[in-house]
Amino acid sequence: MIKMTWISRVDDGIILASGGDETKIDAQLQEATSRAKLIQRRMNRNSEPQASVETGAYTYHYIVKDGLCYLTLCERSYPRKLAFAYLADLANEFNVSHQPSDYLAPGVKSFAYVGFERTIHKTMKTYQDSRMPANLDRLNDELKDVTKVMTKNIEDLLYRGDSLERMGDISSRLREDSRKYRKAAVRINWELLLKQYGPVGALVFIIIVFIWWRFF
Numbered sequence: 351m352i353k354m355t356w357i358s359r360v361d362d363g364i365i366l367a368s369g370g371d372e373t374k375i376d377a378q379l380q381e382a383t384s385r386a387k388l389i390q391r392r393m394n395r396n397s398e399p400q401a402s403v404e405t406g407a408y409t410y411h412y413i414v415k416d417g418l419c420y421l422t423l424c425e426r427s428y429p430r431k432l433a434f435a436y437l438a439d440l441a442n443e444f445n446v447s448h449q450p451s452d453y454l455a456p457g458v459k460s461f462a463y464v465g466f467e468r469t470i471h472k473t474m475k476t477y478q479d480s481r482m483p484a485n486l487d488r489l490n491d492e493l494k495d496v497t498k499v500m501t502k503n504i505e506d507l508l509y510r511g512d513s514l515e516r517m518g519d520i521s522s523r524l525r526e527d528s529r530k531y532r533k534a535a536v537r538i539n540w541e542l543l544l545k546q547y548g549p550v551g552a553l554v555f556i557i558i559v560f561i562w563w564r565f566f
Contacts, residue, residue, distance in 0.1 A: 352436065352474050353408065354383055355422040356390070357444065357466070359454065360397070360414060363390040366453060367463040369470030370423075382408045382423055393419050402430060402501045409433075415441045417454050436477040443469050 354370030382405050389403060389410055395417075403410040404426065411433040412421040420437045444466060453463065 351425050351428055351478055352433070353379060353423045353425065354386070355420070355440070355470050355474060356386055357440075357463070357470075358390045358393075358419050358421065359458075360393050360395055360417055360419050361454075363387075363393065364458065364460050365390070366418070366458070367461065367466040367470065369467045369474065378406060379408070379423075382406065382410075386410065386421060386423060389421060390419060400434060402433075404501065411437060413437045413441065416445060416450050418444070420444075432477060436473065439477075440470065440473050443473065 352370075354368065356365055356368045358365045385405060389412065393412075393414070397414060399415075400411075400413040403412075407426055408423055409426050409428070409430075410421060410423055411430065412419055413434065414420075418441070420441050422433060422437055424433050444463075447466075447469075448463065452458075
């Protein structure tokens with residue numbers, strides 16, 4: 351289930367709008383909510399464009415689009431694919447009604463777009479139940495594959511001082527290493543084939559050359 355959602359500017363962390371069910375906040379959820387500010391402070395334009403950050407029974411999911419960070423706090427069991435689909439829909443809704451020249455302008459105050467809270471609640475309600483037919487369709491949409499989305503633990507950000515930019519660097523290195531391993535695997539397969547069938551192939555080639563020389 352989706353618990354809370356924040357929309358903030360990437361450059362300075364100013365929260366433009368937020369929404370969630372604040373009537374059922376326990377101590378653990380309240381602590382997780384306060385830690386959302388940490389993630390927003392660690393955000394910059396070099397951060398990973400989308401990632402998940404785990405904290406106890408909850409997981410933060412975020413996407414960065416057009417200078418804004420769309421961050422949501424969900425129960426850990428809530429499907430990641432559905433969480434990112436929710437954030438993408440929310441970002442599209444915000445961009446339809448607001449211009450970057452307005453919300454990225456200097457002097458914009460916190461919660462300047464508090465009126466967007468209605469849209470957050472409306473969209474959140476649509477995605478709350480992962481068993482709804484429409485949400486099952488979204489989960490089955492192979493285009494929204496999030497298995498390779500970077501995942502980080504909140505303790506790493508708190509105690510090791512890792513930044514979300516470093517998460518992006520790690521993710522980029524992992525992708526680069528993956529490409530190297532694939533190339534190495536192909537090369538090794540070719541070497542194995544040559545070792546296994548090379549002598550036989552060479553013998554067949556010699557026989558063909560001998561026959562051609564002998565009879566032609």
